[in-house]
Amino acid sequence: MICLIPVCQGSAERVAMSSFNPNADQPLNNTPLLSVRDLRVSLQTAQGQVDALRGVNFEMQRGETLGLIGESGCGKSLTALAIMGLLPERAQVLGSVQLNGAELTTLSDAQLCQMRGARMAMIFQEPMTALNPLHPIWKQIAEPLQLHQGMSVTAAKARALELLERVQLPRARERLDAYPHQLSGGQRQRVMISMALACQPDILIADEPTTALDVTVQKEVLSLIRQLVSEDGMGLLLISHDLGLMREQVERVMVMYGGTVVESANTQDLFEMRAHPYTRGLFAARPRLGLKRGTRLQTIPGHVPEIFNWPQGCAFAERCPIAVPSCAVVLPALEPVRPTVTDPLTAHWVRCPIWQTLEASA
Numbered sequence: 001m002i003c004l005i006p007v008c009q010g011s012a013e014r015v016a017m018s019s020f021n022p023n024a025d026q027p028l029n030n031t032p033l034l035s036v037r038d039l040r041v042s043l044q045t046a047q048g049q050v051d052a053l054r055g056v057n058f059e060m061q062r063g064e065t066l067g068l069i070g071e072s073g074c075g076k077s078l079t080a081l082a083i084m085g086l087l088p089e090r091a092q093v094l095g096s097v098q099l100n101g102a103e104l105t106t107l108s109d110a111q112l113c114q115m116r117g118a119r120m121a122m123i124f125q126e127p128m129t130a131l132n133p134l135h136p137i138w139k140q141i142a143e144p145l146q147l148h149q150g151m152s153v154t155a156a157k158a159r160a161l162e163l164l165e166r167v168q169l170p171r172a173r174e175r176l177d178a179y180p181h182q183l184s185g186g187q188r189q190r191v192m193i194s195m196a197l198a199c200q201p202d203i204l205i206a207d208e209p210t211t212a213l214d215v216t217v218q219k220e221v222l223s224l225i226r227q228l229v230s231e232d233g234m235g236l237l238l239i240s241h242d243l244g245l246m247r248e249q250v251e252r253v254m255v256m257y258g259g260t261v262v263e264s265a266n267t268q269d270l271f272e273m274r275a276h277p278y279t280r281g282l283f284a285a286r287p288r289l290g291l292k293r294g295t296r297l298q299t300i301p302g303h304v305p306e307i308f309n310w311p312q313g314c315a316f317a318e319r320c321p322i323a324v325p326s327c328a329v330v331l332p333a334l335e336p337v338r339p340t341v342t343d344p345l346t347a348h349w350v351r352c353p354i355w356q357t358l359e360a361s362a
């Protein structure tokens with residue numbers, strides 16, 4: 001189950017861990033596959049050090065799917081990069097990220113390199129920029145196999161073919177020696193997926209994996225990712241701003257705004273009832289079937305504040321229809337929407353103490 005959990009503090013400093021084992025297999029009993037606790041990231045900008053993630057908490061078990069949704073600049077991709085250890089230089093990390101019980105925030109760069117590709121993998125938004133234009137695709141798929149599993153070139157090439165067939169790349173054998181520019185966008189994304197799956201990672205992070213694809217290919221690629229995740233029993237963290245896609249692809253959704261999670265619920269619950277004013281705005285702004293021609297979509301007034309202008313409290317305060325002066329001063333805690341349902345594994349959580357005000361005025 002995916003759950004929100006209480007916070008705890010950790011160290012940002014990366015030090016070697018004597019117990020580090022990138023090949024540790026299954027989680028220990030009851031150890032979540034991925035555990036993120038009070039994850040905080042501050043970045044160095046021209047305006048000085050800014051808090052870009054302000055305490056993200058969740059857990060995920062093997063085989064589970066979790067969606068992160070929100071506007072650009074709210075912290076979705078940064079959360080993914082922090083998990084992968086791919087933050088910009090001089091970023092400061094606090095809190096804890098554990099994979100199979102192993103703390104990642106304290107690993108050295110060399111140790112993180114051993115984890116990436118082998119235990120955790122990421123599919124990026126634009127495969128053309130993520131693939132190396134100078135190497136044939138088989139070489140790029142074979143690289144993690146040679147690096148992490150010590151495969152010979154011949155064995156890695158044979159495995160690359162198997163992987164390309166598994167992701168249903170048409171005429172995979174003929175395309176082994178193709179370069180990225182010789183493939184379509186959908187085909188390149190299939191290559192990225194086969195690279196990500198090459199070493200059978202425990203967790204797959206897909207950051208807007210279909211944004212660059214047309215609608216029909218999007219659906220195919222997402223169904224493929226979901227099928228492969230289910231077959232291999234991985235955990236899937238899917239990042240998107242597409243609500244329809246979330247509804248079809250993930251079991252639980254976390255809505256992010258201003259570097260923190262403002263609402264979290266099982267997907268079905270969230271689609272039945274939204275609590276946070278920001279989530280409501282997002283849902284109201286989505287295009288829906290059946291809208292009359294000429295109907296204007298609703299928008300959320302204003303725009304996401306620049307990171308260095310976030311108020312101390314709720315970052316949505318300037319755009320919120322029910323904000324009160326104290327909102328900008330203190331960041332509210334996550335609280336259960338239904339006080340009687342507080343099981344961290346299944347409850348619906350919201351970071352707004354007066355969300356019912358909007359409910360009453362709706």
Ligand code: SF4
Nearest residue numbers: 314317320323327352
């Ligand atoms: S009412 Fe206040 S705390 Fe709630 S979403 Fe609006 S600004 Fe944020």
